[in-house]
Amino acid sequence: MRRAAALAALLAAGCSGPPDVPPPPPGTGQLLVHVVARPRDGVSAPASTSSGYGRSAPAPGAQFERVDYGSMKDIAVWLAGATLPPDGPAPRTERLRVGKLLDRDLVLLAAGRTRLEIANERASAVTVFCAGERDGFELDIPPGQTREAALREPGRYELLCDQDPSLRATIVVAPSAWTATVRSGGWAVFDALPPGSYTLTVAAPRLPPWDRTVTVAADRRETVEATATVGLLAGPKRRP
């Protein structure tokens, strides 16, 4: 798992080219996923980005700020499949900061494996909550303190705040420990995979999920291009 952790660190760096990783251990396969978020056809990139791709209330007069897909962060990538070892490279802890804004749009957790720490950096207490069909939490967090939560039920959750309804983040709980979070243009590396077929899913903030079946062979490296875009939707452009 030390090797997996080292490789997982590569994806957090958001390499611009294919990462230089060693071949997979004998008898296993390796999957490299290049993730790109693109605007819909007909939508140009903004000339400048004032606050990155944060989801929060706009400052007065800033409501026309455009989506900057090229700088999108917090894109979730995960594998699912019956033959995946349960001890994948999922991080042990993810952190979300509640300041004037939330510092993340989307947080990816591995079901039952990843804890979520929520730090209140405001001068007053906040109550944050989320709920699914069978799981959820509500945390009262005094100013300057951190509370911990965990979600075990895979799915999509909406994190909300009583004191500031404009603060919202999506929490995705993946059904396996084989998870990665990347920036647009970054690479996710899944190493030492048992040969087999898996479902690869990419979920970017606000965008439709992308998924595909990938087959991994022993002693082979597979490379997949994943594009998160509104263009995946039916309508003027159909799902490929």
Next chain:
Amino acid sequence: MRTLIASLVLFSPAFAQDNAWKDAPKGTVKGTLAFSNPRPGPRQPVVVYLERADAPTFAPPADPLTIRQKDAKFDPSFAVIVVGQKVVFDNNESQNIDHNVYTLGADETDYGIFGAGKKVTAVFAKPGEVRLYCSVHKFMDGKIFVAPTPAFAVVEGESDAFTIDGVPAGAWTLRTYQRAKRFHDAELKVDVAAGKAATVTVEMKR
């Protein structure tokens, strides 16, 4: 007006051209939401709705819901409609600003890009939560809840009581939907008799 009918509306269980709903003997469902924990923030809407597989067919409301795009916001930012009801997205900007509308959830469609003064009409054929976004402007989002039948009530404000009138007699499943989900959604069986009111307490638990 540019019109785009982007969703098929053929297979909704109860949405049809004939209107057995209108002629069915009806009763009422009265109830109260009982929350297991306090809700300290602003009271967010909770939709209480009824459904069943053999619900009488009904014609959706003739009047469309209009959602304006003004100052890069959806207005209203939350609404409840009945499956099959039309929604008009109206780019009402005073400046020449293009908007895009796309949906995720019970409807996943890209309704295109349209400029100020233009409108797009959509029909949502599946019940459930529909999240609205604009792929141009990052702060634009909203939600529509598409109720499976006309039998629903929106609980908001200080009162936790609701009344659903005009419910065709029979055995129904009552469910809830929360705009800001804080509790597990409730589900319970309700028998509605013609000319009578069924009274329920809907427990919302965490």
